[in-house]
């Protein structure tokens with residue numbers, strides 16, 4: 001078996017990359033560990049930046065997103081009782097973000113990919129093992145239905161998330177990993193209830209951080225900061241609703257509509273970057289190469305710039321015989337990644353309880369006062385939240 005680009009992982013990164021390549025006539029095979037239903041059911045990202053929105057359109061999978069996605073001009077930040085709105089669009093020359101769930105985006109991508117003649121998807125691929133990428137003869141070994149297969153390819157794209165096989169296959173002396181694990185997680189709940197507000201609310205409260213997000217006008221997604229030792233079974237729905245209401249200003253708490261959870265899960269918070277993102281003929285893309293805490297809504301949006309840079313570089317290689325962009329992929333992608341790692345870390349640090357001494361909260365309040373009282377402060381939040389531009393010189 002041979003293909004041009006062997007892709008490990010059929011999440012948003014692998015699917016969208018395959019589509020962008022296909023539209024330039026480049027063939028790929030995607031090896032995905034799970035089945036389609038499993039990948040589509042993962043409740044994760046909810047907010048798309050302009051860059052990801054444009055990439056979906058470029059991949060010709062943006063029609064439903066454009067019809068059903070909700071464009072937002074602002075976010076609300078609260079500190080104990082205080083409520084402040086950050087006018088994202090007003091402070092960034094009209095930039096907006098879009099509420100469109102990763103579940104929906106993944107479904108749209110699979111609909112396109114599975115009817116695309118340039119793309120083959122192998123579901124339930126077992127024990128995928130990238131080989132030969134440092135020696136210039138890349139191949140993917142994997143098992144399927146009890147048989148062992150070998151896929152020879154020109155390039156390997158590791159799009160298999162934080163726990164995948166691609167980064168793990170890189171010799172330890174070739175890679176540097178930067179990591180911070182936060183001393184708390186997010187307990188998330190999805191419910192078929194109207195969102196408490198028409199914009200997202202990020203709340204810093206003495207009891208811990210809370211976030212009110214949504215998937216549509218009738219579906220809410222809420223989070224509360226919890227300790228790392230918390231267990232899901234100790235959080236029946238009623239306890240979650242009581243807790244999030246306590247962490248919100250009265251005017252929101254009073255009108256919160258509760259209902260049974262459709263999904264509930266706890267996610268740990270982590271900052272992680274691998275350097276470099278290229279190892280011979282293997283590239284890391286998306287969560288396989290970097291993780292940010294979800295506070296800035298950046299994870300999927302960072303995968304977007306990786307996909308954009310790598311697809312641009314591979315298209316230049318196949319269409320023009322150029323390898324200069326492939327050589328620049330890692331360095332270019334990492335610049336935007338570190339900017340988002342910094343913002344996500346900072347936004348986490350000003351909005352969560354770290355269990356520190358009394359001075360921690362006073363300093364957070366002073367920072368909140370400063371940011372909200374300053375156009376520069378508000379603009380800093382807005383510019384980073386709507387997302388930094390892709391590097392226009394990468395072509």
Ligand code: FAD
Pocket residue numbers: 008009010011012013014031032033034039043044045046047048102125128159160161162163164165166186188267285286287288294297298299300301302303
């Ligand atoms: P993944 O989605 O992890 O996909 C990797 C795929 O590879 C999976 O399908 C997996 O099954 C497959 N795979 C793994 N290992 C193997 C293997 N060995 N062999 C074959 N296949 C394999 N981001 C945002 O931009 N905005 C948000 O609002 C946001 N909110 C979030 C909220 C939460 C609670 C969480 C947890 C994340 C959030 N994110 C957000 C982050 C976002 O979900 C991720 O950044 C995104 O899923 C990355 O996509 P990916 O395709 O790179 O990786």
Ligand code: PHB
Pocket residue numbers: 044045046047200211213214221294295296297298
């Ligand atoms: C979500 O809707 O899941 C979401 C929104 C914003 C974030 C993180 C998660 O910052």
